[in-house]
Amino acid sequence: MFSQFALHERLLKAVAELKFVEPTPVQVAAIPLALQGKDLRVTAQTGSGKTAAFVLPLLNRLMGPAQVRVDIRVLILLPTRELAQQTLKEVERFSQFTFIKAGLITGGEDFKVQAAMLRKVPDILIGTPGRLLEQLNAGNLDLKKVEVMVLDEADRMLDMGFSEDVQRLCDEAVNRQQTLLFSATTGGAGLRDMIGKVLKDPEHLLINNVSELASGTRQQIVTADHNVHKEQILNWLLANETYQKAIIFTNTRAMADRIYGRLVAQEYKTFVLHGEKDQKDRKLAIDRLKQGGVKILVATDVAARGLDVDGLDLVINFDMPRSGDDYVHRIGRTGRAGNEGLAISLICHGDWNLMSSIERYLKQSFERRVIKEVKGTYGGPKKVKASGKAVGVKKKKVDGKKTDKKTAAKGPTKRKSVNRPKADPLVSGDGMAPLKRRKPEAAGE
Numbered sequence: 001m002f003s004q005f006a007l008h009e010r011l012l013k014a015v016a017e018l019k020f021v022e023p024t025p026v027q028v029a030a031i032p033l034a035l036q037g038k039d040l041r042v043t044a045q046t047g048s049g050k051t052a053a054f055v056l057p058l059l060n061r062l063m064g065p066a067q068v069r070v071d072i073r074v075l076i077l078l079p080t081r082e083l084a085q086q087t088l089k090e091v092e093r094f095s096q097f098t099f100i101k102a103g104l105i106t107g108g109e110d111f112k113v114q115a116a117m118l119r120k121v122p123d124i125l126i127g128t129p130g131r132l133l134e135q136l137n138a139g140n141l142d143l144k145k146v147e148v149m150v151l152d153e154a155d156r157m158l159d160m161g162f163s164e165d166v167q168r169l170c171d172e173a174v175n176r177q178q179t180l181l182f183s184a185t186t187g188g189a190g191l192r193d194m195i196g197k198v199l200k201d202p203e204h205l206l207i208n209n210v211s212e213l214a215s216g217t218r219q220q221i222v223t224a225d226h227n228v229h230k231e232q233i234l235n236w237l238l239a240n241e242t243y244q245k246a247i248i249f250t251n252t253r254a255m256a257d258r259i260y261g262r263l264v265a266q267e268y269k270t271f272v273l274h275g276e277k278d279q280k281d282r283k284l285a286i287d288r289l290k291q292g293g294v295k296i297l298v299a300t301d302v303a304a305r306g307l308d309v310d311g312l313d314l315v316i317n318f319d320m321p322r323s324g325d326d327y328v329h330r331i332g333r334t335g336r337a338g339n340e341g342l343a344i345s346l347i348c349h350g351d352w353n354l355m356s357s358i359e360r361y362l363k364q365s366f367e368r369r370v371i372k373e374v375k376g377t378y379g380g381p382k383k384v385k386a387s388g389k390a391v392g393v394k395k396k397k398v399d400g401k402k403t404d405k406k407t408a409a410k411g412p413t414k415r416k417s418v419n420r421p422k423a424d425p426l427v428s429g430d431g432m433a434p435l436k437r438r439k440p441e442a443a444g445e
C-alpha cells in the first residue's frame, strides 16, 4: 500500500487516481530513503517503476502553499527526448492535485519557446543534457537554487557521450542537497567515476539483477541461415503470433529502413524509428503506436530508448544487440509492470557467440524454438564449448607472406565459425559489467 509512505495526501490521492495499488520493489526500497533526503544510487531495470520511485519523494519535498515561483528546485536529467517526455507526463500525473509546475528542455524543440518557458521558472526542470547546457550557456538557465538532482538512466547517458555535460550540470547545481542516480545496469568504470564525483555517501539499492530481467517475458531464439531467411521468419512471426503491438529491432538504420519497406509493401500498419528521423516523425510514430493506429515499430536501439507503450507484447531482435545491456533495454520494452511478453531473437551462425555471451551475462538460457514452416538448415553450432560458444576451427593465417594459394582459398571457410574475438566482448573480468559500449547513433537522442 502506498499509504505506508510518509507522502502528502494530495500525492496519495494521485497515486490512487492512477490505480497504483501495490508499490513495486524499487518503490518500497527507494521512497523512504529518498524522503529522508539521502543520496541514492539505484540499479533497477526498465519497467520496474523507478520513475515513481524518485518522482513521488521529490514532489513531496516541493509540497506547500501556492507561491510565486522564483527558482528551479529540481533538475531531472535523462538521455533521450522520449524518456524526458515520458518523465514529464509521469510528473504531471502525480502532481495533478498540487500547484507544482514542471518544464521540459530537449533537443529538437524551439530554443526561444524553451527560453520563454524558463523565464516562468518551473519548479521541476526535466531535460536532456545537451540542450540544457545550450540554454545554460545562453544565460537562460540558473541552477544555483536546485535542491535535488536526478540522473535517470545514467549508464545510458554515459554511453551516449554525455559524461562531461552531466558533470557540468552537476557542478552548476552546486547547492543541491540530494542527488539520486538511477541506472539499468551496474555499469563500468565510467559510471563508478561519475558516482564518486556526484553522489555524497550514497546508499546503493540493487533492486533487480539483470538475471531477473522481465520475468513476465518469455525469451526465445530461432536460428536462421541468412538475412533473407530471417525476413521469412519475421513474416511468419508477424502473421502467426498473437500480439497487440510488436517492435522489431535492427542494429543499423539501413536494415531498419529495409524491413520497414518490406512491411509497408505487405500493408502492415508500421513505422520506422531511427537516429535520422526528426523529432516530428518520432513523436508521430510513438503517438500512433500508443493510440493503436500502428501495430508494428521497426527501430534501432537509441531511437527506441525509453519507450513505454501499453500492450507492446512482442519484441523481435532481427539482429542480435551488440551488448547485454542493449538486450536488457530492448526486452525491457515488453513485459512491463507485470504484463506478459514474448521476445524472439533471430540467430544466424554469425550471431551465435554473441547470443551465448548474452545468455551468460544474464545467467539465463533462452528457449530454442523451431518453426517448422520456415525451418532452414542452420540449427546452431555442431559443437559448443562449456561457455555455450561455438567450438571454432583453428584459424590459419591468410594474409601473411607465408600464406600459399591453397590456404588462402580455404580461408573464408575456416573463418566461418571463428568470427568472434577470443575475449568475450561483453563481459568484464567480474562477469558483470559490459566493457564494450555501442557508439550512439546521434548525440542528443
Ligand code: AMP
Residues within 6 Å of the ligand: 019, 020, 021, 022, 023, 024, 027, 045, 046, 047, 048, 049, 050, 051, 052, 308, 336, 337
Ligand atoms: P517505469 O519503470 O518507471 O518506466 O514504470 C513502468 C510502468 O509501470 C509505467 O507505465 C508506470 O506508470 C507503471 N507503474 C509504476 N509503478 C507502478 C505501480 N506501483 N503499480 C502499477 N503500475 C506502476
